[in-house]
Amino acid sequence: MISLAGRDILHSWGKFVLTGMGLGLLIGATLTMAGVYRGMVDDAKVLLTSSGADIWVVQKDTQGPYAEASSIRDDAYRGVLGLPGVAQAANVTYLTMQVRHGARDERTMVVGFEPGQPGEPPNLLAGRRLLRGHFEAIADVKTGFRLGERISIRRHDYEVVGLTRRMVSTGGDPMVFIPLKDAQEAQFLKDNDAIISERARTATNPALNRPGVPGLLDAVNAAQTVNHSVNAVLVRVADGIPAEQVAQEIRRWKHLQAYTREQMEEILIVKLVATSAKQIGMFLAILTIVSAAIVAFIIYTMTLGKIREIAVLKLIGTRNRTIAGMILQQALGLGLIGFVVGKLSATLWGPAFPKYVLLEPGDAVRALVIIMVVCALASTLAIRAALRVDPATAIGG
């Protein structure tokens, strides 16, 4: 038996392919939206994995450095190190800020870490690790910085000595890693005018500027310019020790909050990315409805354009299921072209997106199934119209 749908598609392939391409671009946008969500989740997982930590110790009653502000004393790690089952513990700071690079600003998350400790970027694409205690930086390639370039963080210049990849914050900002001391200073350092103003204010306070106590004012001023806070302590547990067991000890004895990898993942993915996921979900739903409406409209219009032929086909004995099959196959064909174009488009333009777009094969398969179901449903309107055509209309001019 001849494939009526196939012949019709071949007969008007130009119109069909152009329509399929239009639909494909829409499907490409849908796949990309799904990819953006997957990318956010994957970024979050990579962020946790690359930190090298098993436990995140943060300020009590907060949800950690990625979800909300957390400030703990920078000597808290010593107490944590003394707990049984703790192999390593190190301070880290996280601060989202604009980093100046020549004439332009780059929005980044500046991470302060101690070399050789948890929090250090695990893999470098180029360059080397930090060797000096100050003014060196490792940057994610998405910042656009290159090796040897100088960048400004607050009032200091840093040399980019290493490049890493896939190190972005949950907001998608690429990370810049600098020594912990520099990061602590950057996080709390005030500008010169503010320091002068603060010192003047302190000097006018008779309680802090006592004539009979020399050195008190200097000590107070010095204390105001030094920062002893960090955002979190990253803990690596010893082999064979359950992370939750150590986390419980920290919560119990150190009056701090401690999250295991699973708990932190839940905070990042379920809570932090949840709003974005809902937003993307809404877009996906809307795009799916729009795609269905487009397919329904196109197939319906194409069918209306063939009403006379359908009447003749019915008159000469073509079964309803043959006609319905023809329309259904065309809708599925349109969906297939749309899917191929959409997948290609998403693959091509995905890397150009500022955020990581992760196109998973499983999502593509799910999308194909959904597209086929949507196309099949969308074709019902046209099939209904075709089946209602009276074969008698072919007779009588």
Add this chain to the structure above:
Amino acid sequence: MDEGIRIEGLSKRYGEGDTAVDALKDVNMSIAPGEVVGLVGPSGSGKTTLLKCLGAVIEPTRGRMTLGGEVIYDSAQDGWKTADLRALRRDRIGFIFQAPYLIPFLDVTDNVALLPMLAGRANGPSRARAQELLQALDVAHRAKAQPSELSGGEQQRVSIARALANQPPVILADEPTAPLDSERALAVMRILNQMASQFQTAIIVVTHDEKIIPIFKRIYHIRDGRTVEEAGEGRDIS
């Protein structure tokens, strides 16, 4: 007379009560295999209704129809003898329309071979049958062409081939020469006569085309739903 098609007391009423319209009133016709008869009448006389009844597209109100000696409809015995009117039309009735109405996305061969294929025959024999008919109608050289590439006359010949594809005992031709000039109209009638004779098919040609009326040996005039048979001139156009 060996029967191609026989119609007895056929009536068709549209609507009910005060609004009822009798489109056909006690129509009687008989056409032998290989015979071409004209069905002539003014607009609204009931030609199309009769064609639709004969084509098993609408159900008559009353009467009896026999096709190739087999009763296909009898109002006295539950109407249609088969539930599958689609198969009846496909296998036993050929249609030729005012315009060729070829399927635009099928080539000439497949337009003709479609009917045998719909009837369940394999592609090979169906296409062979199509080739045979296209040969007989002198359009075999256009076998691979698309309908849009054919002239009006060629398209009409292909539509005749399509009507003959399943070797039906009867062909219903609905004003097949209406859009054609005299020369082409006569050519189509010549082909219909030739095919009727060659394939022993009874052909009913609905027309009000003055150019071809003298060609029929028998004509049924239809007026206000009633038919009157008369002898035609039977002009020779071979």
